[in-house]
Amino acid sequence: MKKNYGPFYVAPVTVWLACFFVIPISIIVYYSFLTKGINGGVIHKLSLDAFRALYNPTIFQITINTFQVAILATVIMVSFAIPASYFMARSRFKNFFLLLVIIPFWTNFLIRIYAWMAILGNNGIFNNILLSTGIINNHIQFLYNTNAVILVTIYTYLPFAILPLYSTIEKFDFSLLEAARDLGATKWKAMASILLPNIRGGITTAVLFTFIPAFGSYAIPQIIGGTNSYMLGNVIARELTVTRNWPLASSISMVLTVFTTLGVLLFMRFNRSATESARGQKQKTVAAGAKA
Amino acid sequence: MWTLAPKCLRFTAGMRGKKRVKGSLVTVKNVEKNFGDFHVLKNISLEIKKGEFFSLLGPSGCGKTTLLRIIAGFEDPTSGAVFLDDRNVIPIPANKRPVNTVFQTYALFPHLTIFENVAFPLRLRKVTNNIVKDKVQEFLELVKLPKEGKKLPSQLSGGQKQRVAIARALINEPSVLLLDEPLSALDAKLRQHMLIELDAIHDKIGITFIYVTHDQQEALSVSDRVAVMNEGEVVQIGTPFEIYESPQTPFIAHFIGETNFIKGKVTEILNEKRAMVEFPDLGSSLTVYQDKSLIKGDNVKLTIRPEKIRISTEKPEGLDEKWNVLQGKVDELIYSGFQTKFFIEIGPKRTMFRVFKQHVKFFTDEKAINWKDNVYIWWHNNDGYIVEVEAL
Numbered sequence: 001m002k003k004n005y006g007p008f009y010v011a012p013v014t015v016w017l018a019c020f021f022v023i024p025i026s027i028i029v030y031y032s033f034l035t036k037g038i039n040g041g042v043i044h045k046l047s048l049d050a051f052r053a054l055y056n057p058t059i060f061q062i063t064i065n066t067f068q069v070a071i072l073a074t075v076i077m078v079s080f081a082i083p084a085s086y087f088m089a090r091s092r093f094k095n096f097f098l099l100l101v102i103i104p105f106w107t108n109f110l111i112r113i114y115a116w117m118a119i120l121g122n123n124g125i126f127n128n129i130l131l132s133t134g135i136i137n138n139h140i141q142f143l144y145n146t147n148a149v150i151l152v153t154i155y156t157y158l159p160f161a162i163l164p165l166y167s168t169i170e171k172f173d174f175s176l177l178e179a180a181r182d183l184g185a186t187k188w189k190a191m192a193s194i195l196l197p198n199i200r201g202g203i204t205t206a207v208l209f210t211f212i213p214a215f216g217s218y219a220i221p222q223i224i225g226g227t228n229s230y231m232l233g234n235v236i237a238r239e240l241t242v243t244r245n246w247p248l249a250s251s252i253s254m255v256l257t258v259f260t261t262l263g264v265l266l267f268m269r270f271n272r273s274a275t276e277s278a279r280g281q282k283q284k285t286v287a288a289g290a291k292a
Numbered sequence: 293m294w295t296l297a298p299k300c301l302r303f304t305a306g307m308r309g310k311k312r313v314k315g316s317l318v319t320v321k322n323v324e325k326n327f328g329d330f331h332v333l334k335n336i337s338l339e340i341k342k343g344e345f346f347s348l349l350g351p352s353g354c355g356k357t358t359l360l361r362i363i364a365g366f367e368d369p370t371s372g373a374v375f376l377d378d379r380n381v382i383p384i385p386a387n388k389r390p391v392n393t394v395f396q397t398y399a400l401f402p403h404l405t406i407f408e409n410v411a412f413p414l415r416l417r418k419v420t421n422n423i424v425k426d427k428v429q430e431f432l433e434l435v436k437l438p439k440e441g442k443k444l445p446s447q448l449s450g451g452q453k454q455r456v457a458i459a460r461a462l463i464n465e466p467s468v469l470l471l472d473e474p475l476s477a478l479d480a481k482l483r484q485h486m487l488i489e490l491d492a493i494h495d496k497i498g499i500t501f502i503y504v505t506h507d508q509q510e511a512l513s514v515s516d517r518v519a520v521m522n523e524g525e526v527v528q529i530g531t532p533f534e535i536y537e538s539p540q541t542p543f544i545a546h547f548i549g550e551t552n553f554i555k556g557k558v559t560e561i562l563n564e565k566r567a568m569v570e571f572p573d574l575g576s577s578l579t580v581y582q583d584k585s586l587i588k589g590d591n592v593k594l595t596i597r598p599e600k601i602r603i604s605t606e607k608p609e610g611l612d613e614k615w616n617v618l619q620g621k622v623d624e625l626i627y628s629g630f631q632t633k634f635f636i637e638i639g640p641k642r643t644m645f646r647v648f649k650q651h652v653k654f655f656t657d658e659k660a661i662n663w664k665d666n667v668y669i670w671w672h673n674n675d676g677y678i679v680e681v682e683a684l
Binding site for chain 1: 365366385386387391392393395397412413416
């Protein structure tokens, strides 16, 4: 008889996810329904205080801000990444370009953020160049605002958009573009009507890979952003470490998770319905075939 | 460029005498193409008639696909020009040329249904929906796929995909259809079938077809004329019959079909069409047909097709002097149903001769030829052809 090794194969990942995903998330959910301790921590007494505290214009404003930053950064990243990956995939030096995309990962994430301070700071390289060439007389405040946060977010997560797009575009059959041109399409029309629909999977992955980390961003707004560019991640950290309101930190975390999940589901739903309208006929013919 | 070999004038089988007037006259003038130091095309000039089914035949890497891509507009020639009727099309981008291509890999758009694939060129021109519907249906019927419009390319077989690609390339009503090895991905039986259908479509539509292939069978069976290419040059242009029966170089004789080569030296000119040639490898002298104005002492190469040679264990009787008879020994035989291929050892140097015997009779009617048998082989000297002459 054939032995079923399935459970054996999935055991490690099950244990891993249980320990480091399910249990922590459950703790967060549980804590959000508890009462805050006087000096931090929690008192194991059920309460909805943490959720009442969410009804707060500041948190609402920060949620909106977080969405804005994440969406804007994602849109810019993906629209940069599509032409960049197309160029890489068609280049003779694709491996070299791939290496260039990966090189930043060899340096610590925080160090790279601090490097941006050295570049954009008031005494940074950029200001010094502008001052010494006489283009400006006083230094410009580049850092500590939302634009700086968006810029560094794009810098940090752009490879996560390029890599999935590159691998999709590399598999794309470029003779399709030639066929489209042969049949009368201009270069741009061929790209829009043939390339984009066929790399939809790569675009979806790129959007998810960049939106999720950008939405949950903490270090970048903490270091590069000012008080007006706080994001949800920073509020959570403040509630946890400074204000020491653990239930509130937990409830905001839940908001973050729910919004991320909702965003992803909505996006995938939208994406699938677009694909379905193109492939709807396939479903029908398959169904008809099954009936027959 | 090549004059008809006189013996071909006796035949008209190569011309398929159908009246076609549609399509464009395609003139390729002194086209050269270099990729870096590599000369892919060397001064190609061709004239393809209106409505002709014209093949570019050659081994891979001979430049035939590059030439096709230049005509399509995907590639610019290093020098030279391509004219459709009287218009130089080199400055016209691919999407504006009245030329469409059927690609080797079909290049169907995987995200669009068959209907939308075929409708693609019409959609680009913003043709109204009703006309699109009728026209797409008309072309799907032309390629015998009237009911597959709602499927996706991934649901079709290779042959069906190929038909869709043809319909899509024809719907714009181009004046020239380019076909880049369109059947190479299909299996042998289907290829035969598709060839016949391509021919039928050509007869129906009547535009100029330029067909690129490395398969000599395909080229011979459907083309009005064939251009044989090798190493970036056109080596011969002619009807399939001319190409097969009067190859101008040993390369063509070798590339098209199977053949035997023997080297010899002219010892005597008998008359305008006949010469006596001594073949040291065979240890004998034979009378050969010639159309090359040979003179005594020329070194020549004779090609003789294996299917034109008869074989028997008994000495043939009653042959006149126009028949060449040789004696040899069966070295190898390969039985393949409709025919047997014999490899016969002949002469002091044990030269190998291929002889194909078609099984048109009952086996019991003649004596079987076995391995190591001594056999006679003979052929009419009109069937040999001199492909190479080296003057003294």
